[in-house]
Amino acid sequence: MVKRDELVSFLDEYLNISAYPDKSSNGLQVEGKEEVERVAFTVDTTLRTIERAAKAGADMMIVHHGMIWGGLEYVTGVHYKRLKALIEKGLNLYVAHLPLDAHPEVGNNVELLKLLGLEPKGPFGEYKGLTIGFWSEFREPQPIEKIAQIIAEKLDTTVRTYEFGKREIKMVGAVSGAGAFALEEAWRRGIDLLITGEFGHADYLTAIDLPQSVLVAGHYKTETLGVKALMPVLKEKFGLDVFFIDEPTGL
Template sequence: MTATLDAIVAHLDATLRTPEIPDYSGALNGLQVANAGTVSRVAAAVDFSRPAIEGAIAAGASLLLVHHGMFWNGAQPFVGAAYERMRLLLAHGLAVYGSHIPLDVHPTLGNNARLASLLGLAPSGGFLRYKNIEVGLSGESDLDTAELAARATAFAARYGHTTVHTPIAPGRRTRRWGMCTGGGASIDSLREASERGLDTLIVGEGPHHTAVEAVERGIVVIYAGHYATETLGVQALGEEIERTFGVPWSFVGEPTGL
């Protein structure tokens, strides 16, 4: 089964509201490299990298979906490693589509929505303001915090990550939680969590000082892994393309342990 690249890109742009969702300029959401115009198989990966390209080529893919795209570090000359990546793409007719914040915020396909569902959490609002949107999710629960951390640990272990968390008092319960996958822990996110009355945050990663700050604010932070928490959205996009266009997909894993 094949589909045109234009049709798939139009569907993804509309589904993810790519033109409407703000992001930093290096994300360059949407189609980043075209091919001859058809797609017979899709590969999905968290990061644009040579191993991801090679995995997509080995799978026979003609479109690579990524969360962290080609221009993450801004403009750069196509020399050295950057040239080799581009050479592989063009030699094998591999198109690239990137989606960062538009994929984070999608209500059903997004990283946050998928992780909340996996952890048994029901969102009722947003979290972590960025420009005119909220990137993450929040909600109410009555769940033993240690049990929530254990669920996050079991999930992250699938992707080679060891979950860590700030101290959890015996019998502590999570009543109001916030979530932001990837690099979701920061002083700003902790400040917002306090303002919203949240007692538990589930994030991918964060600097050491966020754990210190969290304890002082009475917030438990569960660091479930940047890579692990952002595997879910690109896999959901692969499923969406197969469901809509009948084009098969596969996931290219490249765990970082972070």
């Protein structure tokens, strides 16, 4: 068991929360119990994940997507329902959005590269003045089909590939979730394959015209990695009981 404020201070420092101006309000969004023994990790803050965390006896939820984005003006509708559930159940809600994308040890994008047996070689994916992704490279070029198979199997997801550029891949850039903003950067820097979570109509048109090869593995699935990687850190540091709540969206 650990004091909530001690745990929050550690997370704020370890994840470098203050370094990332973000639409998400990162850090402790909702205050609950003063002592924490059991922690639920999940991607999204929804009534379903809140209820599952409380039912399993959690004192805190640590999530990638919180409930406050760009400030909270009105506590009505879904905001009221989620906040009411958290307060009634005494659950602390801790959020790490961009900080958990960009973390060099447990971040979503480092973990994406690790699925392929790669270690990051440098930052990649500039977003509003911040770099939140990483790039790496294989010793020898790999067929895009092989890379897709590995990602699909390890994330247990459906993968789509857009082979508009190279099909034999040496350099890889990873930006989880809605990472298609990095398409032109990938092309400019000679990165053979961009791995991301979402890919829309306009993104398709950009990629085909550059041209840039892309692997799309789902917003949700690519962002399960960071929260899962953070779990053993807190277990080892504080002896906490940790568990993951899987609520896939299929998106």
